[in-house]
Amino acid sequence: MKLPAFSLRLKLTLGYALIFILASVLGAVLIYLVASTQLTRSLDATLEETAAVALSNIEREDGQARFAADLNVRNELALELLNGQGQVTARAGEQEDLKPGLPQPGFQTVQDWRLYTVPLAGGGWLRVMRPTELLSGLLETLARILVGAALLMIVLSCLGGYLLADRALKPIDQVALAAASIARRGSYRERVPVAPGGDELTRLSTTVNAMLDRLEGTIEHEKSFARMAAHELRTPLTTLAGRVELLLDRPRDAATYRAGLVQLQERIAALRSLSEGLLSLARTDAPPTLEPVELAGTVLAVAEDLRPEFRMAGKTLHLDVEESWVRAEPEGVRRATVNLLQNALKYGGPQVTLRVRTGELSVADDGSGPTQVDWPRLLHPLERGTGVQGISGSGLGLAVVAALARRWEAELRPAWSVQRFTVTLRFPVATG
Ligand SMILES: Nc1ncnc2c1ncn2[C@@H]1O[C@H](COP(=O)(O)OP(=O)(O)OP(=O)(O)O)[C@@H](O)[C@H]1O
Numbered sequence: 001m002k003l004p005a006f007s008l009r010l011k012l013t014l015g016y017a018l019i020f021i022l023a024s025v026l027g028a029v030l031i032y033l034v035a036s037t038q039l040t041r042s043l044d045a046t047l048e049e050t051a052a053v054a055l056s057n058i059e060r061e062d063g064q065a066r067f068a069a070d071l072n073v074r075n076e077l078a079l080e081l082l083n084g085q086g087q088v089t090a091r092a093g094e095q096e097d098l099k100p101g102l103p104q105p106g107f108q109t110v111q112d113w114r115l116y117t118v119p120l121a122g123g124g125w126l127r128v129m130r131p132t133e134l135l136s137g138l139l140e141t142l143a144r145i146l147v148g149a150a151l152l153m154i155v156l157s158c159l160g161g162y163l164l165a166d167r168a169l170k171p172i173d174q175v176a177l178a179a180a181s182i183a184r185r186g187s188y189r190e191r192v193p194v195a196p197g198g199d200e201l202t203r204l205s206t207t208v209n210a211m212l213d214r215l216e217g218t219i220e221h222e223k224s225f226a227r228m229a230a231h232e233l234r235t236p237l238t239t240l241a242g243r244v245e246l247l248l249d250r251p252r253d254a255a256t257y258r259a260g261l262v263q264l265q266e267r268i269a270a271l272r273s274l275s276e277g278l279l280s281l282a283r284t285d286a287p288p289t290l291e292p293v294e295l296a297g298t299v300l301a302v303a304e305d306l307r308p309e310f311r312m313a314g315k316t317l318h319l320d321v322e323e324s325w326v327r328a329e330p331e332g333v334r335r336a337t338v339n340l341l342q343n344a345l346k347y348g349g350p351q352v353t354l355r356v357r358t359g360e361l362s363v364a365d366d367g368s369g370p371t372q373v374d375w376p377r378l379l380h381p382l383e384r385g386t387g388v389q390g391i392s393g394s395g396l397g398l399a400v401v402a403a404l405a406r407r408w409e410a411e412l413r414p415a416w417s418v419q420r421f422t423v424t425l426r427f428p429v430a431t432g
């Protein structure tokens with residue numbers, strides 16, 4: 001069976017009320033029991049005192065016990081003397097015939113009377129009796145007061161509980177409303193109100209806001225990336241369209257068409273490398289899944305792929321590798337190696353060295369490298385060094401390497417020495 005969905009307010013109120021009802025009932029019962037015991041005890045004490053006085057006022061005549069004539073019996077009290085068989089032989093004070101059966105020493109309650117019976121020294125019994133009417137009246141009044149007070153407390157506790165729950169839950173409502181409005185309108189720049197007081201609710205609202213901050217950062221980053229990509233692609237595409245238009249505006253000979261197509265081919269290759277670079281950079285945004293990668297084997301395969309390009313440029317690629325395992329992404333390691341080797345090929349001197357040592361991958365060329373001042377800027381997308389206008393490139397290679405290094409928590413370090421520029425990727429030391 002499915003229970004009806006109560007609101008949290010109602011559940012909390014019912015919870016408070018239940019605890020309070022139990023506490024009130026238990027408290028009332030305890031008070032009643034204590035009061036009843038105390039009252040009975042004080043009644044018994046009166047009976048004992050009266051018995052003591054009466055005992056010293058009993059005379060015997062022919063073995064028959066009777067009360068002394070000057071025995072003064074207080075109101076409401078009844079005294080009896082009984083013989084060995086339990087028959088009443090004398091009475092004093094109130095006259096009451098209760099017939100409580102054979103006498104037995106100690107206290108007894110018969111009908112609305114409290115009885116106290118003591119054996120007499122010369123045989124027979126003394127019985128002192130007092131009505132319990134006053135006591136039961138008191139207890140009844142007390143019970144009424146207790147029930148009334150308990151009912152009042154329960155009503156007040158339900159009301160108070162509801163008000164408390166309502167106050168405590170209001171900030172949650174506000175957070176939920178704000179979150180719903182953000183979800184409905186997709187306005188990720190809005191924030192939920194921060195609950196004051198530094199308690200769990202403050203933590204909830206600040207955590208939600210921190211999450212929204214993070215989301216806003218990611219969305220803005222993606223947006224600016226999309227804007228940048230669109231902008232970067234638009235210029236070469238416009239040039240491309242212009243060239244095609246120029247080529248088609250009137251009939252030309254085969255040689256001119258051929259020259260035009262070769263130019264187009266170059267532009268298309270540049271465009272493709274730009275879009276590939278943008279794609280690699282976009283991929284660095286996804287959460288990384290690191291795995292053990294053997295650096296030497298990975299970079300050797302890349303070097304083999306690039307060897308023809310080096311040969312065509314008349315440059316030599318030296319390999320100096322040792323086996324080394326790191327935690328990274330195989331495709332990323334390949335991408336980073338390609339980008340660094342292509343930079344050395346484009347901007348360096350004739351000798352290029354690819355080196356792998358424990359947890360370290362480096363590419364060195366015998367050029368002077370970019371200027372040290374330029375280096376931090378060159379790690380950003382679409383930034384190129386000075387004096388490279390004649391060389392094709394989109395300024396994305398180093399940005400991709402830097403983003404990959406961040407993913408692997410690796411360090412990307414440049415080093416300049418006389419006619420030698422080295423870029424090193426140092427991977428974190430594997431633990432465990
Ligand atoms: N080994 C190097 N020697 C000299 N300058 C370099 C070297 N590597 C990079 N640079 C400078 O850093 C700039 C940025 O390099 P990056 O690889 O990011 O872009 P790119 O090579 O211009 O274009 P892409 O790699 O996207 O085709 C280069 O334009 C160049 O000026």
Ligand SMILES: [Mg+2]
Pocket residue numbers: 339342343393396397398
């Ligand atoms: Mg490059």
